[in-house]
Amino acid sequence: MEKEEQLLEASGIRKSFQAGGRKVEVLKGIEMTLVSGCLTMLRGRSGSGKTTLMNVLGGLDRPSAGEVRLRGRALGGWSDKQLAALRRKEIGFVFQSSALLPLLSVRENVELSLRMAGIPRSEWQARTARCLEAVGLAKRRDHRPHELSGGEQQRVAIAKAIAHKPRLLLADEPTAELDSAMAARMIGVFRDIAAAEGTAICMTTHDSALWEAADVVYEMADGRLVGQ
Template sequence: MAQWMRKKQPALPDPDEETQQEPTQTELVQENVAPGSPMSPNVETEPDEAGPLLRVSGVERSFQVGGLPLHVLKGINLELQPRRLVMLRGRSGSGKTTLLNLIGGLDQPTKGEIVFREHPFHRMGDDARTNVRRRELGFIFQTFALMPLLSAYENVELSLRMADRPRGEWKARVMECLELVGLAKRMHHRPFELSGGEQQRVAIAKAIAHRPRLLLADEPTAELDS
């Protein structure tokens, strides 16, 4: 297990406060992910790459609110290496979800650069970013983001379909992920037949099913039992 590395990141301003005030600091904590983990990429066929997995340089994100700019992120710089478990900590409203959306290609920065592997998200169009997300990124959202008419099994399988994974591996991988989160016996239930915690676990299984190179989790255990 690698030693913990702590790195102070540039401040993330609170959107509820005046933009001229000094922002608060956030902390980025990193740890190695063990090879062979169910959440890691396929290490047998995809060895670690040289260089960082993700680079964020001088990123800013602002929105127009009532005709005035609201600066949510300013001067964000970070670099992530492969097989790292990273935790971004900051108070509510400091822009953590906004930063995750930018890193995952769901949004684009007002200023700065975001490069995931060889993909410059800050310059790519919506369709190009979508193709990368389907194959190489996994998301665990606060709101689950499950298809309401699909069963737990079908929701997890959808991740493999969208990533263009070979059909022959779908069943085994779906069952592996559902068993990992303790829901193999609930695989035929739809989201409305599951508790909030069970829906969250399906969302986790769905996010890791296609073995993404980068897994982004926004409060992934908020609905789970303590």
């Protein structure tokens, strides 16, 4: 594994939205650190702010106050174009919906993330095969998303997210569509990636059976981290 480091630091993160003419504060002063090679889990009830926090950590949304630093770089002053380039090359995302392109095959969906990250085409076949094997879908590489179950689509999304070897992987309820055995397998994949490649992984989950696999578990309630 790569040398352990504080890959991401979030300090004083606040996020507010305007709703119905009033200000709604969703994040209320978040302080957290994600360490390379470690699997961190966020748990908490729906509406506690977990998804909003993940979006801020990944540069998909900007905080109303506070600072996110990735590998020592403060992201607050970055342009949208710079943040997009950072996400393509250094961050992997798994959302609650698989967000696969319906006209592309499983293989082509995974290869798309490699293309966007600027990975040489000569490496695509090996990386795609390795990732699809890891999620148990090597034999379905030529299928289209509509030919897969919801759980299978989510597994493709995981393969797509890890293909370009991101330094940071953010996964929002990545096992929600999977049965307990496959969910445990995917957590094993995450742990293998963290150990082998030094990736910092942060995921949200309601599944208490998975919490013991984490290196760190944060409890989130009402926009705050209330325990670790």
